[in-house]
Amino acid sequence: MYLELDGQGPHYGQLVRALKAAILDGRLAAGARLPATRALADELGVSRNTVLAAYEQLRAEGYLDSRVGSGSYVAALETRRPPRRPPQRAEAQSRYIERARRVHVRGVARIHQGLRYNLQYGDPVTNPALSSAWGRELARAAAYTGLESPPAQGLPALREAVCDYLARRRGVRAQPDDVLIINGTQQAFALCTRVLLDEGDPVVIEQPHYFGARQAFAAHGARLVPVRTDREGLVCAELPQEAPKLIYVTPSHQFPGGTVLSLPRRLELLRYADAQGSWILEDDYDSEFRYDVHPLAALRELDGGERVIYVGTFSKALFGALRLGYMVLPPALREDFIIAKYLADFGSPAIEQMALAKFIAEGSFERHLRRATKTLKARRAAMLQGLRRYAGHRVDVEEGHAGMHLVAWLRGYTPERLDALIALARRYELGLYPIAPHYLQPPPRQGLLLGYAGLSAAELDTAMRLFGRCLDEMG
Template structure:
């Protein structure tokens, strides 16, 4: 059959990455270089599959990735078309062109196969870190589980590799390269039981009890601090401002720096490029390592995504941690570490001591779910829903609570942070919020030195989760909150 594109497409059995990855990269480059002009109708997935001798699912997955990135668009009843990418930033840097990709949003477990909706226990509140559950493709996931269970039976009488199933490690490497521009292969990935086990393993192998000083964001993510404390680290709180972690406040004897650069927890700010470069320079000069917790980093709303800090690293100083707790559901309990080569052997040994490989069937199911393009499709749908909730919450706070709160517009994630206009009213606002914005939490809840007096450790604002609350519920709750504040 005649080729369907006017330029060569190479999808041989051998080559870097999967066929999905190679097809996606070549089409993406063609769009950026104008070989596929804006408005060009894309050939059908069936026609491309037949022309290049690949499975149709391979083409569907590649198209889905291009769609999620905004390089092609679809309209009801019409074929996909090439989008106008003339205004996209950084279209001249070929390395970024081949690394940027989709940015998934969040989700929680819907229900067990066969269960009714009455068994769902997730409450509709402003609780942080809780994703939506109602639109998860549970039928697709159930089929993936059933298929993987039968395939995994052959391995049931052996012990899996501690690093995780090879297919899942390949899928994760492909996913983070697309979604977050992380530079890695499957040999750099260790599969973990969620981000918390990743933190625990890293603390075990990097911290010398009672000696290692670890810089943490303040306010910051308590479970990360808990893992480090359990390993005997000396925690050093570092303040956060509008550009993220204040790098110039890092003591020179710090050996580990923990950051959430893409969407700081809980303030929601993104670390500026200048700060990122300063942090990597600090790590190189002081022989420190950086643990990058990509908290909510994949959930972008209408903005050009900042690449992961790991992509800027040229000296193997950054250890990247991710999870599927929000892009899929928390009960999945699967996360990953993308580690530099010098750490892999030690990290794999620690993982073997912890659980020796994890659940084979679930890992195989997740690998197929990613590689077949289901994660990309689900991500795209949920990002739109979360964006509407974010916009509703932002407008409601500005309209109803503007006298007391200044919202920080979140470009990512499933929570919104608002600063107090007058910190002297912090206790009053928190007290009212406890009754009328259930689940919202003050930054004081995440301070390392909460009982310390004044200074950077002072409570500065309040965070509202919007992952599991509908637009009408958001507006009603914020209106009641404002009414109570006015009465108080």
């Protein structure tokens, strides 16, 4: 029996108060049998006479009933727990959490969870057999992975597999020592803030951009400098005169606009970073999925690995529950990032790393990518056809030729009217996502981020028909 004595006064009085509290708050229910006096005395380290005296006091006050030959029992009392005070959120205990509370918008990407036609970006459902295949890989890996903590930099087998994969698919030449295994792209942002930034340091971000990166930088206290994008990607002519500490870009498939950073601008950006002493964070988040276009060389490959930190993730290519990604680091920063990773979590899970290393080395990963790319290409075509058929001239579509989403700009819509459209669509079980959260300032037009990775081609046709119906009803 657990009783906590308060240490105030004689043991007899402490025990009386502890038992009363247990009875009044319901831990000792009516009719419950109390321990024998000798057993409770031994448990609490007090004399038996102390327990006898406490029981007698509680009987006198009506808390206990005695039954000859049976012991002491809690009396049937009308007890009520005192009302609980509503939980109060503590004041921000650090500058970091004060900023994080301001910038963090919970669930931006998941506001329509559970809807039948949820056009959420970024959670691919392309291979129903992937779950069982991954389960088998995990079981195999568990059998031959050591039980000790993995190296903070990541298992050598996975770092080697990443290098081989990048050389084949992206033309990125790297050595295993250049690679750091991380828990998804979001950890890459966190590590960059710790290694590269102090409060107030300027960070260039694209406009528009991935809001998860913006939130990570802003919570750390960075000063965000948005730079416009157009059909050739980041407008390098508008980069600030003041040297930014970090430049965050998505050159292979600008998020969320869908453009590709042109080769002249890639070279211009690299010259700017070299002249200013800035670091470039190249987020290559979904370049595995390209349709009818040949990718340009990665910034890291053009740079030779001097100023560019290259980041990739397996969460988009496989499934969101797999929180594994990688950074390819410049030699000058390698040890600092490994230190930061070690201090963050000692290293990513070893069994998942080994399973993924085997999955890549045996060719299963690239077979999955070929199958997924074919499926996503068909879904993209279904969405484009549906938009042309059901939405027509009422939207302007940024088609893009990669990834898992499209951008649709709505003609003549205000922010209030867009909110009404999203609410109407929800009644039809259709989940629509505004593009505005990906802008630091309000966008020039109202638009939607339409994800097609989670629905079949037939479901996407239905979703676009419902979208057209909503547009009709909005007038």
